[in-house]
Amino acid sequence: MDSTNHVNSNKITINDVADALGVSKTTVSRAISGKGRIGNETRTRVLNYISEHNYSPNVIAKGLATSRTYNIGFVIPGDYRIIDIPFFQKCLFSISETASELDYDVIVSTINGNDISHLERLITNHKVDGIILARTVENDPSIRYLLENHVPFVTLGTTDEEGVVQIDNDHFNACVELTSLLLLKGITNLGLIGGSKNHVVNHKRYDGYIKAHEKLDRTVNYENIYLDVNNMAGIDRAVDDLLEHGVHCIICMDDSICHHVLNKLSRDHMLVPQDVKIASFYDSALMEINSISNTAITSIKFDIQEMGSTACQTLINLSEGREVKPIQLLG
Amino acid sequence: MDSTNHVNSNKITINDVADALGVSKTTVSRAISGKGRIGNETRTRVLNYISEHNYSPNVIAKGLATSRTYNIGFVIPGDYRIIDIPFFQKCLFSISETASELDYDVIVSTINGNDISHLERLITNHKVDGIILARTVENDPSIRYLLENHVPFVTLGTTDEEGVVQIDNDHFNACVELTSLLLLKGITNLGLIGGSKNHVVNHKRYDGYIKAHEKLDRTVNYENIYLDVNNMAGIDRAVDDLLEHGVHCIICMDDSICHHVLNKLSRDHMLVPQDVKIASFYDSALMEINSISNTAITSIKFDIQEMGSTACQTLINLSEGREVKPIQLLG
DNA sequence: CATTAAAGAGCAACCGATTGCGCATTTGAA
């Protein structure tokens, strides 16, 4: 084995190309970038040589000269709940694919609670040109850090912070749609269990729930709405209450809740959808899990792939100085 | 918004530090790296200044000078099966954490089938110092590519290729353990369903199954062993056959198979473990899924975290020219 | 034909670090 172990230590450089063609490296650089003044004939001569000897520029050197890395950071919570994993994975695949097409790469980093040291390292070490932040809790220290340091970034999900570029699914309309669907199906006695009020998404969905009732001229049964439920005991209690109130269908504001609700019903030997219907939003592993538990639930599906790819595109536009739409709602 | 959008465009450089202290940048560099000749007093003076003004070196520039990027590539299949997702995610978290501690970052890239273009781009663009390859199919073109280009890499999983540094769980002994456990429990009529013979792991586990019988002086019932089963129809057939043979317990060689077997049994209204016991290896989402389906299976759990962290450590050692053990079996 | 603008190509500085080599000073041994 090579004792130095340097990747591609014998690669040809721009100087080799220039020497071989009897031109200056300026010319080679211009042929590649397409910028600056260069004759047509010379350009093709250089380009041909390059593809024949398959030279490719050293991105590190390029980065030093241009202050760019052609890397983007994908930052996800390190304190994830198991149920959420596939969401990030799918985002990652989609972001990575889009980045590749644009000749970028993706560095993954995590935030553990309020410890944003990994993120800081990424920025101070000049490792990335921008960040896709896949965590939107309120009052996020990472958002403040990124703003203060003028780091180009977009969030995957909605946040209340001013002047932040956001990519998200249209949770409001999705919930209007889901709720309307159920109401129009003639299902009476709807119940709702909502997640942590720290996540803006829960507000949006709640608003959608109300809006659907308004549009269809139904009255909202506020007694059967349980908000800010964020632990298993709370969910158990909410389910007990709702069943006691004779609810026919429970809308879960996120998959984690749905997961626990199904679990609770299973413990109580209640059948879904025979005894009680369940509705939720498909942005996690829930559907795959369902293929085993054979539980039929009503759900709205998100196009996570589109979300990731849009986020990636937008971030690169942003970091390259192009104009971007500050808030993009998908689906 | 800043029109240039360069990350940290106003950061202080080694020259600023040198000027402020009236020393040369050589001295500053030496104070940081600890290499080269430098006086104690000067070193602490530099170090103090650095931490006060929290200067941190530009990794890009450092990379250009040293031919290193302080990035490692984590390469995973793009054509994943849903069931496998959490495995990679857990690896990624663990690798990322370990890398951070050693001041490295992780770039994630995918291989789609035999298309290794993303991997090639990663290498030719000098984006990484080495690769953790989380795909071990036989005759993998990526392994050949990495060997030919003298790229330091380790595989996550066992491969038959010569001279490849491999990190894996000890599948052989894990299967010896699992099988022995079942045999000693007094379970008679064991059945086995094995996955694709392209994956070396399946051979190891099969060997372990046989070995356990030998050690305990039991006879292997070869009639109840179904190898190289790699589609749902095959699994259905194997299960039918095994049940007909009066098997009391089915050992599944991987989680994907286990997943389908459970599904099949559910369709047939067979109860686990009352009607038939199921044993498998826990290296995927199966356990989380089970928390819903309430199916009790016997399983051996792997420490994926240790695997990721060992792989990361080993790769960095390798790429920095240190000696590493070529094959490391964990657990 | 003279004058000027435009086009093509190269020089050399620069990005921010590392590092081999050389010079001066200190240290220690004879």
Add this chain to the structure above:
DNA sequence: TTCAAATGCGCAATCGGTTGCTCTTTAATG
């Protein structure tokens, strides 16, 4: 006291690109 070795530090080249500026050649204009 003297000379060699060790120590402390800096110069300048280097890594592999980009880019402002200059020079030369060509084309266009009156």
